[in-house]
Amino acid sequence: TDNQVVLGIETSCDDTGAAVVSSDGQVLGQALATQQDLHLRHGGIIPTLARQLHEDNIQQVVDTALAEARISPQDLTAVAATVKPGMALPLSVGVQYGKALALAHNKPFIPVHHMEAHALTARMLYKIDFPFLVLLVSGGHCLVVLARALHQWSIIGSTLDDAPGEALDKGARRLKLRNLPECASMSGGRAVEHLARSGDPLAFTFPSPLLQHADCSFSFAGLKQCLFKIAENLEGEHGVVGGQVVPQVNDVCASFQHAITGHLLRRTHKAMVYVSARHLLPPHAQTLVVSGGVACNQYIRGALQRLCDTAGYQLIVPPPHLCTDNGIMIAWNGMERWLAQKGVLYNREEIEAVRFEP
Ligand code: KG4
Numbered sequence: 466t467d468n469q470v471v472l473g474i475e476t477s478c479d480d481t482g483a484a485v486v487s488s489d490g491q492v493l494g495q496a497l498a499t500q501q502d503l504h505l506r507h508g509g510i511i512p513t514l515a516r517q518l519h520e521d522n523i524q525q526v527v528d529t530a531l532a533e534a535r536i537s538p539q540d541l542t543a544v545a546a547t548v549k550p551g552m553a554l555p556l557s558v559g560v561q562y563g564k565a566l567a568l569a570h571n572k573p574f575i576p577v578h579h580m581e582a583h584a585l586t587a588r589m590l591y592k593i594d595f596p597f598l599v600l601l602v603s604g605g606h607c608l609v610v611l612a613r614a615l616h617q618w619s620i621i622g623s624t625l626d627d628a629p630g631e632a633l634d635k636g637a638r639r640l641k642l643r644n645l646p647e648c649a650s651m652s653g654g655r656a657v658e659h660l661a662r663s664g665d666p667l668a669f670t671f672p673s674p675l676l677q678h679a680d681c682s683f684s685f686a687g688l689k690q691c692l693f694k695i696a697e698n699l700e701g702e703h704g705v706v707g708g709q710v711v712p713q714v715n716d717v718c719a720s721f722q723h724a725i726t727g728h729l730l731r732r733t734h735k736a737m738v739y740v741s742a743r744h745l746l747p748p749h750a751q752t753l754v755v756s757g758g759v760a761c762n763q764y765i766r767g768a769l770q771r772l773c774d775t776a777g778y779q780l781i782v783p784p785p786h787l788c789t790d791n792g793i794m795i796a797w798n799g800m801e802r803w804l805a806q807k808g809v810l811y812n813r814e815e816i817e818a819v820r821f822e823p
C-alpha cells in the first residue's frame with residue numbers, strides 16, 4: 466500500500482534530525498536542530514554538551530516532523546534511528562528515544578548505519594540500481610565504497626588519517642577564518658570554499674599524497690600540515706598578530722581546496738580503475754554517488770563531474786541539505802530496509818537489546 470511511513474532519527478554527531486518519508490520517496494515532514502554554531506565557538510564537539518543539546522531538542526524535532534507530516538506515532542509503519550557509527554553520547558540519545566517510541570506504540574524498530582544512510586539517500590531521489598560506486602566525504606569520514614546491494618558493501622578505500630572535512634575545519638581554524646565577519650557562521654569547509662572563489666588555486670604548492678600507494682587509500686593530514694606551515698610562514702613574513710587573518714588568505718584557501726580536490730579526484734579515479742579491472746560494475750551503467758558534508762562543495766562537485774564525464778560515469782550528488790547529516794536519510798534507509806524486510810526488529814526483547822555502537 467502507499468501509506469507506509471517511516472520515522473527516522475539522527476543524533477550521531479552535532480545535528481538532531483527527524484523526518485517522515487513514504488515508500489515512494491516523499492518527505493512528508495522533517496526537522497533539524499543543529500549545534501554547529503556552538504561547537505564552532507568551542508573549536509570542536511564536546512560530547513557531554515552535544516548529548517545535552519540532543520536531549521533538549523529531540524522531542525521538539527520529532528514532534529515537528531510528525532506534525533508536518535500530519536500523523537501521530539500510531540500511524541507509523543516503523544521507527545528507524547542511527548545506531549552507528551558516531552559519537553557515543555550523542556548516539557545514545559537518538560537510539561534511546563527511537564526505541565522508546567517504537568516500544569510505546571508497538572512499532573517495529575530499524576537500526577540504521579549512518580554511512581549506509583548517506584550512501585542510499587540518492588536512491589530516494591533518483592532511480593539508481595545496485596551496484597554503484599559511492600564516495601563519502603564528511604567531517605568524520607572518507608570512504609570509497611562499492612554498494613552491491615542493501616546491506617552489502619565493499620570498502621575500496623578509506624582515509625589513513627584525517628577526513629577531508631576535518632582537514633578543512635582545522636585549516637579554517639588555523640587561518641582564523643571565523644574572525645572574518647562574512648565567514649563567522651560558516652563551517653570550516655564552507656568558509657574555505659567561500660574565500661577560495663576569489664583566490665588563485667595555483668598560488669601555493671601542496672604535496673600530492675600517496676602517489677606511490679598502490680591501493681585506494683586517502684590521506685589529508687599532510688595537506689593540513691602543509692597549510693599550517695604556509696600560515697606560519699605568512700604570519701612570520703608579514704608580522705601578523707592576534708586574531709588577524711594572513712594576507713593572501715583567498716589564495717591560501719583556493720590552493721588548499723585545489724589540493725584536497727586533486728587528491729579526492731586521483732583516488733576516486735583509482736577506485737574506478739579498480740572496479741573496472743574486476744568487472745564489478747556493468748560497463749554501460751556506471752554510477753558514482755557522492756555524499757557527506759564535503760559534497761556540498763561546488764569546486765569539488767565540478768571536478769568530480771569532469772572526472773565522471775571522462776570515465777563514462779553518471780555522477781549523482783544529492784542537494785546540499787541531503788548531503789550533510791539529516792533525519793531524512795535515516796528515514797529513507799529505514800524505509801528501504803522495511804520494503805526489503807531486512808534488519809527490521811519486531812519483538813520487544815530484540816528492540817530492548819539494541820545498543821548504539823560508536
Ligand atoms: O556530513 P556532515 O554534515 O557531518 C559529518 O561530518 O558527518 O559534514 C560536515 C563536514 C564539515 O567538516 C564541514 O566543514 C564540511 O562538511 N563542509 C564542507 C562544505 N560544507 C560543509 N566542506 C567543503 N565545502 C563545503 N561547502
Ligand code: ZN
Pocket residue numbers: 579583603757758789790
Ligand atoms: Zn554524516
